[in-house]
Amino acid sequence: MRAVAERGPSLSAPSTSxxxxxxxxxxxxxxxxxAMRGLIEGILLxxxxxxxxxxxxxxxxVPLAELAALGDRLAFTTDTYVVTPIEFPGGDIGKLAxxxxxxxxxxxxxxxxxxxxxxxxxxxxxxxxxxKIANSMGRAAREAGVAIVTGDTKxxxxxAADRIFINTAxxxxxxxxxxxxxxxxxxxxxxxxxxxxxxxxIAILLARNELAFGxxxxxxxxxxxxxxxxxxxxxADIRCLRDATRGGVATVLNExxxxxxxxxxxxxxxxxxxxxxxxxxxxxxLDPLYLANEGKLVAIxxxxxxxxxxTAMRAHPAGRDAAIVGEVCAAPAGNVxxxxxxxxxxxxxxxxxxxxxxxx
Amino acid sequence: MRFADEFRDPHKARVLVNEIARLAAPLAAARRRPLQIMxxxxxxxHTIFRYGLKTLLPEDSIEFVHGPGCPVCVxxxxxxxxxxxxARNPAIIFTTFGDAMRVPxxxxxxxxxxxxxxxxxxVYSPLDALRIARLNPQREVVFFALGFETTMPSTALTVLQAxxxxxxxxxxxxxxxxxxxxMQAILDSPDLRLDGFLGPGHVSMVIGNRPYDFIxxxxxxxxxxxxxxxxxxxxxxxxxxxQLAEGRCEVENQYTRIVSETGNAAALAAVNRxxxxxxxxEWRGLGSIDQSGVRMREEFxxxxxxxxxxxxxxxxxxxxSCQCGEVLKGVIKPRQCKVFGTACTPEKPLGALMVSSEGxxxxxxxxxxxxxxxxxxxxxxxx
Numbered sequence: 001m002r003a004v005a006e007r008g009p010s011l012s013a014p015s016t017s018x019x020x021x022x023x024x025x026x027x028x029x030x031x032x033x034x035a036m037r038g039l040i041e042g043i044l045l046x047x048x049x050x051x052x053x054x055x056x057x058x059x060x061x062v063p064l065a066e067l068a069a070l071g072d073r074l075a076f077t078t079d080t081y082v083v084t085p086i087e088f089p090g091g092d093i094g095k096l097a098x099x100x101x102x103x104x105x106x107x108x109x110x111x112x113x114x115x116x117x118x119x120x121x122x123x124x125x126x127x128x129x130x131x132k133i134a135n136s137m138g139r140a141a142r143e144a145g146v147a148i149v150t151g152d153t154k155x156x157x158x159x160a161a162d163r164i165f166i167n168t169a170x171x172x173x174x175x176x177x178x179x180x181x182x183x184x185x186x187x188x189x190x191x192x193x194x195x196x197x198x199x200x201x202i203a204i205l206l207a208r209n210e211l212a213f214g215x216x217x218x219x220x221x222x223x224x225x226x227x228x229x230x231x232x233x234x235x236a237d238i239r240c241l242r243d244a245t246r247g248g249v250a251t252v253l254n255e256x257x258x259x260x261x262x263x264x265x266x267x268x269x270x271x272x273x274x275x276x277x278x279x280x281x282x283x284x285x286l287d288p289l290y291l292a293n294e295g296k297l298v299a300i301x302x303x304x305x306x307x308x309x310x311t312a313m314r315a316h317p318a319g320r321d322a323a324i325v326g327e328v329c330a331a332p333a334g335n336v337x338x339x340x341x342x343x344x345x346x347x348x349x350x351x352x353x354x355x356x357x358x359x360x
Numbered sequence: 361m362r363f364a365d366e367f368r369d370p371h372k373a374r375v376l377v378n379e380i381a382r383l384a385a386p387l388a389a390a391r392r393r394p395l396q397i398m399x400x401x402x403x404x405x406h407t408i409f410r411y412g413l414k415t416l417l418p419e420d421s422i423e424f425v426h427g428p429g430c431p432v433c434v435x436x437x438x439x440x441x442x443x444x445x446x447a448r449n450p451a452i453i454f455t456t457f458g459d460a461m462r463v464p465x466x467x468x469x470x471x472x473x474x475x476x477x478x479x480x481x482x483v484y485s486p487l488d489a490l491r492i493a494r495l496n497p498q499r500e501v502v503f504f505a506l507g508f509e510t511t512m513p514s515t516a517l518t519v520l521q522a523x524x525x526x527x528x529x530x531x532x533x534x535x536x537x538x539x540x541x542x543m544q545a546i547l548d549s550p551d552l553r554l555d556g557f558l559g560p561g562h563v564s565m566v567i568g569n570r571p572y573d574f575i576x577x578x579x580x581x582x583x584x585x586x587x588x589x590x591x592x593x594x595x596x597x598x599x600x601x602x603q604l605a606e607g608r609c610e611v612e613n614q615y616t617r618i619v620s621e622t623g624n625a626a627a628l629a630a631v632n633r634x635x636x637x638x639x640x641x642e643w644r645g646l647g648s649i650d651q652s653g654v655r656m657r658e659e660f661x662x663x664x665x666x667x668x669x670x671x672x673x674x675x676x677x678x679x680x681s682c683q684c685g686e687v688l689k690g691v692i693k694p695r696q697c698k699v700f701g702t703a704c705t706p707e708k709p710l711g712a713l714m715v716s717s718e719g720x721x722x723x724x725x726x727x728x729x730x731x732x733x734x735x736x737x738x739x740x741x742x743x
Contacts, residue, residue, distance in 0.1 A: 210483075210484065210488070211484060212484065212485060212487075212488075275361055278361055278364075279361060282361070282364060284484075285406075287410075338412070339412075340410075340411045340412045340590075341368050341370065341411075342368045342369070342370050342373045342411050342412075342413075342416070342590045342591075343370040343373055343374065343412075343416055344411050344412020344413050344414070344415045344416045344590075345412045345415045346409060346410065346411070346412040346415070347726065349725075349726045352706040352707050352726075353462065353471075353707075
């Protein structure tokens, strides 16, 4: 990433009003001149509207005292979003870019506060789509209670990027006493997920229109901060928390098992699955445990708190299908075992590369 | 979910497992080794591992031997190199099923070729490849046809459709293989120890049951054509063990909801129209097997990528350290191979059986590295 000092004109650069007079993005929109100022003032500032951005400096300035009042550690994260297609049932790349980074902060126990927004667009990208994406980002940010306070826009030649890429970095504050870590799972703890697995992965596959079948599957893309607050209210000692994005629940649990040097036993019959997702997985030979989610978390909590946590989760819109799906065991350390519905056992390993559909 | 959950009922599974154990115990005791039952098809291997069926069965009396029926696994390196040579041609869009993308040739895999700029696209059906050809009339679209009789009919129908529509920029790189000569090669192997077979369900859907008669008649081994759900496999295994217990050697059909005695006449007609047997075909791990592959008939030469692009037909010997052949014949278990889990892993497969999720070694590595039965976690008290 380029240093701040070298950065091109940013969202918060001083600007004068200028109309957006082309239907598509051109190299000029990233050139720092009038066209770019028009883009920022006409689209991004109104969509992200907030006082820190509105000061129009090269950087957002955050009073430290306000942060310190919320906790004793800063959480800082970044993620880049390159999804195809950019719009899908349940969301778009903009909503994803906000929720994904908010969730990366929230699963560390942080209260998410500020995001940056770096846009890389291919020339020829329709302005109308950018407006939709910017508004979607603004809406998702308001819903999550975060502000997009700084940003950057680049335009690259046609073919040098796939339509639009978005990077968001996020800052949050972790309250004193909150200690979530992948190393803290203990034998006897319960494994909880907040709902159906793999909805995002299958929604994206279907939205690509490459399959000869369709199904009503909506991405689960959403912010999880509120849900985590509700969980913490009934369980002060959540051990491990992570959002199960790429690599799915299986990958997160393997990370927990390795970091904590414990075994994790899942019950296949307890895994919440949307019927359409299950059917798509059966047809394509995919395993829902490895499918991507964008609004799902995996929590490890002390067994005695598990029922209360699930009840609290089910009362929250992001946790209606929450369930206890397994437990932590002493052995085999570092491994995840699935008790299959038919009564057998198998190892759920880390995935090698991408899941590829089977031939027959 | 209908049509799935009925075949995964743990109570019915328990009944079958108990019955298998009861019948198999004296047979294994008489042989002083477990009964060795080969599941021919990679789909069955997948089911066995995915549902943990091995952990349900008594290991001292039943042993699954994972057969050659994973088309991706038995693809020789030279054919992968041929694919990559085709894919590197800038005029060509190379289309393939997903799990063929990772198979290593001597110069890497199709996935690596794609990363290096080759236009390789994953499709779910050969008809998807034909659609790509229609949409890109200025490019040549090659479909990498592979698989046993299961996938042959859909490829054949795609070729006939391309001919009918006069689509000139579509062609087939044909690597289809046939199961019967391969099973015969395994049965002729001098170190054969197999007691019976679970027959390939989807291949049989096309070819029917009769082609297996020689296994029962000449080689005196029971074979039961099996479906792919866990209860299908357990019931089929029970049928094989029951034959052994009763001293019978027959071809039986467990998968009656899909497989008929004579197969699918329309599918067979399409296959025979488009394909003819090759004199021999090279298999990874098993070497050259007579009449085990098909090529396109001369009438379809214009749609045959091998002729159209002069495929180099590269011959490359399997790595010497690989023991895929012995694993395929059931002579050794994946774990007994010299390079299993060391030089050969799913991240860097050396042998074909490590490549696909249906390959015996990959399945062992992914699902069976830890003996979940031996090391079942002990109950613990709440923290």
